[in-house]
Amino acid sequence: MIVLENVSKVFKIKNKEVKAVDQANMHVKKGEIHGVIGYSGAGKSTLIRCVNLLERPSGGKVVIDGDDITTLSKNKLREARQKVGIIFQGFNLLKTATVYDNIAIPLKLHGVSKEEVKVRTVKYLEIVGLADKHHHYPSQLSGGQKQRVAIARALSLEPEILLSDEATSALDPETTESILELLLKINEEFGITILLITHEMDVIQKICDYVYVLESGKIVEDGTAIDLFTSPKHETTKKFLSAIAQRNLSASLIEQLHLSGPVIRLTFTGDVTGEPMLAEVNQKYTIKSNILAANIMELKNGVIGNLVVHFTGKPSEVDHALRYLKEHGVGVEELRDDN
Missing domain, CATH: 3.30.70.260 (ACT domain)
Structure with missing residues (x-):
């Protein structure tokens, strides 16, 4: 469903080249949940933004459902992006718009009919558990409720892929748990492929089928969640695991x-x-x-x-x-x- 082939992203800062992503290779299978974990500055956000070309890679291929989107024209790329929804750590909601309008406005901008806008908005607010919040404003919602609105907005475009950019890192543990349960439900009921980035190993533990460990822009280890939790090879992976479980004695x-x-x-x-x-x-x-x-x-x-x-x-x-x-x-x- 998502294939990255030797993807790199280089930024020029004060006449110096900085590799935010370095020869990344990934293969996210349809219907699975894959996670990318790394510490702050590892290049996680840049990597996930390369998936839908919010950041255009400096090199390599990004293949979505068989199409190398790095070669597409602007119109074709716009069509390809409709398959990909994204949710952010900061929610990115319109403060002066109601919950209903935060979902309806993007649909209208995509040319969805008035009748279909209403159907989808009501449907996905119900799915995320906010059927009674249509007329509320973001300032009246908790952090978890704001993230649920953002998830409903992403789902309303009915994507095949959902990208999650640190979507739970600003939330308390109990709210994080509820959001992860929601993502699992979305994956299981709709078959949506999910690629998420995080610095929290318990997020990986809860919902991921496959994991990539990122350090200094490079994928230093990858494997099924079971494999990485039972026999981590790289020191970074071991550090993440030690944060959630007593695996060693000093x-x-x-x-x-x-x-x-x-x-x-x-x-x-x-x-x-x-x-x-x-x-x-x-x-x-x-x-x-x-x-x-x-x-x-x-x-x-x-x-x-x-x-x-x-x-x-x-x-x-x-x-x-x-x-x-x-x-x-x-x-x-x-x-x-x-x-």
């Missing part, structure tokens, strides 16, 4: 606990998540295990469990136990081993 803490023997992180996914694998190896081998940290994360497409465990016993028995865990689908990573 070396200093391990030393303070005066632990001898291996400290292991065990990762459970799929069916093995509900199995008493640790109890089994304790019974099967002459070892003892002490759980130092634990958490369970619920993703859109599965559940992941993490345990940080200190094992004691003969090294050969510990090795057998770890091999048994690996053979039964448990991820095993040594955080420290001083045997």
